[in-house]
Amino acid sequence: MPGLSSFSGIMSFASKYSNKVILAPMVRVGTLPSRLLAIKYGADLVYTDEIIDHKMLECKRVKNKLLKTVDFVLHDGKVVLRTCEQEKDKVVFQMGTADPTRALRTAQLVRNDVAGIDVNMGCPKPFSLKGGMGAALLKHPEKIRDILTTLVQGIPDKPITCKIRLLPTEEETLSLVKIIESTGVAAIGVHGRQAGQRPREPVTDLGLNLIRKISQTVSVPIIANGGSLDIESRADLETFWKSTQCSSVMVARAAQWNMSVFRHDGLLPVHDVCKEYLRYAVEYDNPCENTKYCLMSTLRSLQETPVGERAKSAYTLRGLCAAWGLEDEYASAIAARKARAEDLAIPYVASNDEIRTSADGVAVPRVERIDDVDVTVMDLMFDIREFPSGHALPKNMLLHYCDKQKLPKPEYTTRPHKDKGFTSVLKACYGRYMSSVRCSNKRRAEQTAALVCLRAQGLDLNADGTLKTTPKTVNGVLKTSDEVPETAGKVTPMIDQATGSHRRKRLASEIA
Numbered sequence: 001m002p003g004l005s006s007f008s009g010i011m012s013f014a015s016k017y018s019n020k021v022i023l024a025p026m027v028r029v030g031t032l033p034s035r036l037l038a039i040k041y042g043a044d045l046v047y048t049d050e051i052i053d054h055k056m057l058e059c060k061r062v063k064n065k066l067l068k069t070v071d072f073v074l075h076d077g078k079v080v081l082r083t084c085e086q087e088k089d090k091v092v093f094q095m096g097t098a099d100p101t102r103a104l105r106t107a108q109l110v111r112n113d114v115a116g117i118d119v120n121m122g123c124p125k126p127f128s129l130k131g132g133m134g135a136a137l138l139k140h141p142e143k144i145r146d147i148l149t150t151l152v153q154g155i156p157d158k159p160i161t162c163k164i165r166l167l168p169t170e171e172e173t174l175s176l177v178k179i180i181e182s183t184g185v186a187a188i189g190v191h192g193r194q195a196g197q198r199p200r201e202p203v204t205d206l207g208l209n210l211i212r213k214i215s216q217t218v219s220v221p222i223i224a225n226g227g228s229l230d231i232e233s234r235a236d237l238e239t240f241w242k243s244t245q246c247s248s249v250m251v252a253r254a255a256q257w258n259m260s261v262f263r264h265d266g267l268l269p270v271h272d273v274c275k276e277y278l279r280y281a282v283e284y285d286n287p288c289e290n291t292k293y294c295l296m297s298t299l300r301s302l303q304e305t306p307v308g309e310r311a312k313s314a315y316t317l318r319g320l321c322a323a324w325g326l327e328d329e330y331a332s333a334i335a336a337r338k339a340r341a342e343d344l345a346i347p348y349v350a351s352n353d354e355i356r357t358s359a360d361g362v363a364v365p366r367v368e369r370i371d372d373v374d375v376t377v378m379d380l381m382f383d384i385r386e387f388p389s390g391h392a393l394p395k396n397m398l399l400h401y402c403d404k405q406k407l408p409k410p411e412y413t414t415r416p417h418k419d420k421g422f423t424s425v426l427k428a429c430y431g432r433y434m435s436s437v438r439c440s441n442k443r444r445a446e447q448t449a450a451l452v453c454l455r456a457q458g459l460d461l462n463a464d465g466t467l468k469t470t471p472k473t474v475n476g477v478l479k480t481s482d483e484v485p486e487t488a489g490k491v492t493p494m495i496d497q498a499t500g501s502h503r504r505k506r507l508a509s510e511i512a
Helices: 003-017 032-041 055-056 100-113 127-128 134-139 142-155 170-182 206-217 234-244 253-257 271-282 290-306 304-310 317-324 326-346 351-356 392-404 442-456 502-509
Strands: 022-024 045-047 060-064 067-072 079-084 091-096 116-121 160-166 187-194 222-226 249-250 368-372 371-376 410-417 422-428 429-434 459-461 467-469
Touching: 003 459, 022 032, 022 234, 032 079, 032 271, 032 290, 032 502, 045 467, 055 079, 055 091, 055 100, 055 116, 067 100, 091 100, 100 116, 100 142, 116 134, 127 134, 134 142, 134 160, 142 160, 142 170, 160 170, 160 206, 160 222, 170 187, 170 206, 187 206, 206 222, 206 234, 222 234, 234 249, 249 253, 253 290, 271 290, 271 326, 290 304, 290 317, 304 317, 317 326, 371 442, 392 442, 410 442, 429 442
Parallel strands: 022 045, 022 249, 045 091, 091 116, 116 160, 160 187, 187 222, 222 249, 371 429
Antiparallel strands: 060 067, 067 079, 368 371, 410 422, 422 429, 459 467
């Protein structure tokens, strides 16, 4: 138990988690634009997505004067966590950890930039379980006690919380929350499902009853979670909250689908929410890949509308803004950022988009050092709809070109990512090529890598299926027309015009 000297502090912290509506932690969704949008629409507290202690401890804290943010940055420049003054009193940092010492070091790193610190003890994803984190901790109450006690005693100026799931029996669950309460935490988040249950399964009456018993058993605030399937508005959220009899409530997927679920005045149209989200994403230079993921999660069935189709084909923030008619706002934001740099007399750091695209928004090649090898990278993805029926796709075009020029046959090294998607590194034309965009499957990743090579070499496809040569760059270096060999004539069709439609449809379905 915490000492008497800290009792008043714990009670004060507990008030911060009472009568609150909260954005729950969500992997890939809980980045800065989503958190700020949730606050704008009425969330009282917002959780970051789970960040593993090992990764956080590799970061350096950097004040970003240009964006007015505090960034935690890896040695390669990747931003792991970005926060700002606007959310400082509302943002709760959630960590994944299985070790008290690492947990404390991580908390000490972020303590001055967040409102609270939470430990994930409910994530059922394999990457968490294999590391002994998330829901794996539920089987080790003594380790839970050690981690939380270490944090409460080591970070006395910040509220410490954790988020758990229900255990198989009522007795086990109530025993665990009593242990957690004894460590001095400010609140406990409780998900109404067990670790083995899927998100599509609704919280049962048994689950709701157990959440109510937890709230009646312990004195610290309980934050109810898990009702998204029944939540489509703030009124629904409050109905779920009332049914649990808990101090506070947090929502995940219902907010992911439409962040205006926090509004007292009702939901806003999805496209209005997407536009507001994009404005935050541009203002804080959020990575395009993450921005697009969040937008697609909000669009859902609207991905098949004209706006959704334009957004799906965009691979820059500029392109995403164009899908919603926000090109002028994008240009104004970049101009304002440049003016701010000049006013502050600091070097202007180009946005992700400016590094990766030309003035007209077209993806341009750049050379990155990957595994001690120079690789030409572009922000592209292969889309079969852009290629005329009956003509060659990028892999076949490139193979034909290399054969004509007596170059080595293209070689593809394609690997899945741990979380999702595939990336292919192509060895061809005496260089290596890849896209920064993850693809849904191996076939699409290889077609995309071939497309990067063709574009980087200045080779492209005419509308009639012939290979045209418009020299641009080779490995990121501009070449003259006599330095890039021309090829004439029509590329050998991959599929016969008259008989190949069925095979092409099958390939399209496999790549999509």
